[in-house]
Amino acid sequence: MIFVTGGAGFIGSNFILDLLASQDEHVLNIDKLTYAGNPYNLASLDGDERYHFVQADIADREKITQLFEQHQPRAIIHFAAESHVDRSIHSPGEFIHTNVNGTFSLLEAARAYWSALDSEKKAAFRFLHVSTDEVYGTLGPNDPPFSETTPYAPNSPYSASKAASDHLVRAYHHTYGLPTLTTNCSNNYGPYHFPEKLIPLVILNALDGKALPIYGDGQQIRDWLFVSDHCAAIRQVLARGKVGETYNIGGWNEKANLDVVHTLCDILDQQKPKAVGSYRDQITFVQDRPGHDRRYAIDARKLERELGWKPTETFETGIAKTVRWYLDHPQWVINIRTGGYLKWLELHYGGDAEETT
Structure with missing residues (x-):
């Protein structure tokens, strides 16, 4: 069995679906089901005896220890994290609780479990920690992409909390010998993406005739990675990665936010045209958010070279598949919009305001 934390979230649910489609493996999904945890993402697994779910907080050391003892996993894939920069600016404490304290509790439970295994199972066990390129800070227009040796320079409470979790994972390998692996990925996109993030928010706001608000001048550059490619990379790292190593996962797709929005509008103009005008007419520019990193880019050559x-x-x-998925899954959109997302928008932006991208 494999443990997956945060498996009801965007990347975690895609990982579970891809894993069970590609190999015969039992999976225990451990998810607290906060606002972005959506069990409906995994509805297609109803009745699949390989899939198991437990609602739990990874910071609950007693519960996590119990799950290790009960299920005896061969590996744990740690996705669970608070993950949105805007949200971390408003509520940094939640990010420290989950990303730092939760990772610490998970590492402690994993270390106790791993230490008691026989030599064969001990050698085979893996703790794979999924992190982000945001821990490296920001790049200038001509700077080389982030590599695995780029110094950490986080600029938001979110990225700082993820950097702290990365350091804890590294320390548990070097201090205790826990067989850890760390991946740092670029911006993911694809099916089941919670609509606070740029791509799904733009798609859904466009279809609803709402404004497409863009921070600053829209020239913030991100490296875009299709979520199924990310999931395949994680499986490869789990199977063949060198213990104690970090692997950067990127899509080799640097795009400015405004260019991404233009691309989405153009695809929607083709696939679901408006009665009058273009979806580009809905674009509006708003004040930039505090500490907004200008550019991220991932050098993923180590992963290609070694694995x-x-x-x-x-x-x-990838973006064409993503737009098509949202157009073909209106019920998923309805379900996600009746949850905590709208309450959060009301709390932080008030009235009819829409979150900026």
Whole structure:
């Protein structure tokens, strides 16, 4: 069995679906089901005896210890995290609780479990920690992409909390010998993405005739990675990665936010045209958020060189699949919009305001 924390979230649910589609493995999904945890993402697994779910907080050391003892996993894939920069600016304490304290509790439970295993199972066990490129800070227009040796320089409470969790994972390997692996990925996109993030928010606001608000001048650059490519990379790292190592996972797709929005509008103009005008007419520019990093870019050559992984989707193919998925899954959109997302928008932006991208 494999433990997956945060498996009801965007990347975690895609990982579980891809894993069970590609291999015969039992999975225990451990998820607190906060606002972005959506069990409906995994509705297709109803009745699949390989899939198991437990609602739990990873910071609950007693509960996590009990799950280790009960299920005896061969590995744990740690996705669970508070993950949105805007949210971390408003509520940094939640990010420290989950990303720092939760990771610490998980490491302690994993260390106790691993230490008691026989030598064969001990050698096979893995703790794979999924992190972000945001721990490296920001890049200038001509700077080389982030590599695994780039110094950490987080600029938001979110990225600082993820940097802290990365350091804890590293320390548990070097201090205790816990067989850890760390991945730092670029911006993911694809099916089941919670609509606070840029791509799903723009798609859904466009279809609703709402403003498409863009921070600053929209020239913030991100490296975009299709979520299924990310999941395939994680499986490769789990299977063949060198214990104690970090692997950067990127899509080799640097795009300015405004260019991403233009691409989405153009696809929607083709696939679901408005009666009058273009979806680009809904774009509006708003004040930039505090500490907004200008550019992220990932150098994923180590992963390709050592483990033979590279992305299969270009941005053009991946974004077309993403838009099509949202158009084809209106019920998922309805379900997600009746949850905590709208309450959060009301709390932080008030009235009819929409979150900026």
